[in-house]
Amino acid sequence: MSSAVSNVSPRPATRREWWGLAVLVLPTLLLALDMTVLHLAAPHLSADLQPSSTELLWILDIYGFMIAGFLITMGTLGDRIGRRRLLLAGAFAFGVASVLAAMSTSASMLIVTRALLGIAGATLMPSTLSLIRNMFHVERERTVAITVWMTGFIVGSAIGPLVGGALLQFFPWGAVFLLGVPVMLVLLIAGPLLLPEFRDEAAGALDLPSALQCVTMMLTVIFGIKSIARDGVSLLAGGAIALGVVIGVLFVRRQRCLAQPMFDLALFANRGFSASVTAMLLTILALSGTWLMIFQYLQGVLGLSPLEAGIVMLPPALMQVAASMWVPRLARRFPPAQLVSAGLLLALPGFVAMMLVGGPASVWLLVGGALLMGVGVMPMMILGTDLVVGAAPPTKTGAAAATSETASELGMALGIAIIGSVGAAVYRRQMLDTLPAELPPMLAAAAVDTLGGALGAVQQLPPPLAEALLNAARNAFSEALHVNAVIGAVIMVATAVIAAVFLRRSPVAVDGQAGRQH
Template sequence: MSVTVDAVAGKATRREWIGLLILSIACLIYSMDLSVLFLAMPAIVADLDPSATQLLWINDIYGFMVAGFLVTMGTLGDRIGRRKVLLIGAFFFGAASVFAAFASTASMLIVARALLGIAGATIAPSTLSLVVNLFRDEGERNRAISIWGTAFALGGLIGPLIGGLLLQYFHWGSVFLINVPIMAALLASAPFLLPEYKDENAGRLDLASVALSLLTVLPIVYGFKKMAAEGFEPIQLAPILFGLVVGVIFVKRQKQLEHPMIDLALFRIPAFTASLMVNLAGVFFIFGIFLFQNLFLQLVIGLTPLKAALWSVPSSLVFTVMSFQAWRVTNRLGPVRTVLLGLVVNALGTGLMAIAAWHSSLVGVLGASMIMGLGFVPVILTTTGLIVGTAPPERAGSASAISETSAEFGGALGVAILGSIGTLFYRFAMQDADLTALSASDRNSVTAALGTALEVARSTGNEAAPWIEMAKASYAGGFALCCALATVTLLLLAAIASQVYARTELDESRIGGH
């Protein structure tokens, strides 16, 4: 890897730390934009009247476009310069935010969110690998990774607070406009503070791999969305199977390329693969559960967006504080014990969340969320260090890219898959509801999703109808089911990871020392 500035092998200077701040802004924007949307969804449903399928696409298309284009944009950054790609992405992210803010139909908003996802894929992918290059000292690098991870937690804290305040007094489009001044600040400061990195020996961008990666991800997502929105039909398995077949072709092509988009050789390292799976699963469940939690506070408990944001502050603060302090836990326990204990604590949190959701308990849900933060943050930051640290030093850049791709994809997948499971549970539970007083179209809306059911109740004057409480209980049941699934999966992962790490010799000086 060559750089256009001199690489300093010793301690980082002020410029490196300010550069880390610039990179963290890019991470914060991704997290903030996703969490803001959670709060805005009820207002969007009321204004744009999306179908159940459109509602899922509005939620998920951003994350999946990020995941689909992440490796492509990271590879492009290696070739033309990561700072250059960052600046291009920041400009288009701001422009797409304006488009989203003034969308007048559900279809327009879906297109805008898709463009935001592509732009987000240009500003997100190089951040971790740039941190690895900026900080040559292992201790400083691990501290920098903790700060990098903190940006995601801060986005989760700042996004709902700002979004809730804006939604209380302004149109829902205002939650997208807050991206514009931040992107403008990034454009103004990055050229002066962030060094340019690019690989002079990188091969050309393989367009066939780009197409194959997209044709792997998007059909699979589409199949799950159709299944969630319309109920299971055998035909919905077709796009999922198509995506899996294309995925096999993608993997075979990567093995044949001199400069593959994904370095598959890294997956032959057991500790690398185990850490990656734990990392992906952690992000998968946290993003999916956060989607449920934010909608639960508004749709089931009945809080306004601002009150929902304020009630979420304690759990967001736990995530933020733990992001700053996780390195101390890793220092005391070591990386492996930190990961295993964190998985158990996270599973405890999701188990308590399942109980609280089933009983529609506001305090229980928020308390469980705080426990999840205590376990989740050390797991994610430590597995990030393990992913990079268990790879050969000369492959640290590839390992970083795979780690960030996994995190982005895991979050998007969690929102889509858990959201789909919750929707399927809701539709099944609402089959016995007495909706004879409603028109056929209103019945379809009520059984599709809780948000559209509440909108039908408001528009038809049925806010006291018995099926309203049934709809809320059905949503809470789907929430509880997904949390229970998370508990079982996290405990199984802890058991599997324990066996893998026990058979692997880890150089902890490359991972845990701060």
């Protein structure tokens, strides 16, 4: 059934809606946990499956690319077939794909199963956000609900290292994917009991050509960027990027011509909406390119076990949870432009700390830097999401939620792909300059490709040569982390300026009164 929302007297949420919110937090927690534990498991799956550097990056970021590529499609599909129905179907598919990922026997198989996880994951996030928008009609309650929803993401990030570290201490790396199975079972059981169904009765048929254009555009551009980062400029890479740009232009033109577009470009006429989407994308892009390397650094360079790495990173995650709960209170006192830009500038010293990492004492720089970065992005993530979803009419919340999540997931995927590829290129260049000459060719190739390959080669060498290779790999990876941190810092400063300038007249409703820009 379609939900009718009164603009005169919004209906307060009942106990059922708040219990339903608890159910909606589950997939959010899972997706955050899934990303965290995979970064933690990267050294282990590298040693087992022996992927190339390109394959390892695809394993890490194909999930985000497929989510970003399919989010808009799934958001509009939910408007048409029902958001609860799409959420439950996606939960079932995610559970199945998680089992397949855990059983992967090669890098190629893991890439494929991660892609399937991404497609299934694309059904979850826009469904949860759009259901929240339709379950909580009072703006103050919706702000609280979105804060709780975002806190689920942060809690997933907090417990991910501990849970993943404990699993990796006693089980193979595939066990980290099985975490999604019990979570999805709970969602499948509780969802039909607590969640209402919402759909847009006026929505037309799903636009498959637009969906295909959207996915193809993103994957071709990213393929070209990754190819340039690894092998330099080439005809293949340039052609892929050009093809993606052309498809993107055709996609935009098609949306403007359709009476019921898959991607509603009219939403971007709202300055708060468009500025929030842009700032969210850039914030996560800057963060993820550096965050990708932290757990690898803790294990590969500093020699911590997975469990020790998880414990070390627990304080920053807990501080993020605390910061997320304070954002709505601060939003009552400060305009969003000031709060968001101040938070992003607070994250800047965190990137500086990453630039200074080096030596055994670096663990404290990593913890302090991660804490500042994580706390600093909280105002952007919570207020930005509220602005995006609150700017849309109730019948278009699926598309608005999908746009918000597309910005987040695309920012994460681009951060891993682009900044991660730059870091991989720096690592390879440094290794080629410092690699011990006595190294066998096969082991040399593995060591130059990834840090995991270097650590695997170390175990097959006599002590003097192993020590020389280990030092070279650690120094090269440290240099890669420094470069990624510089790039992230520049992007973060630019995002703070964008937020300060373009969100000045976009107040967030935190006290029950609408404060939207028209």
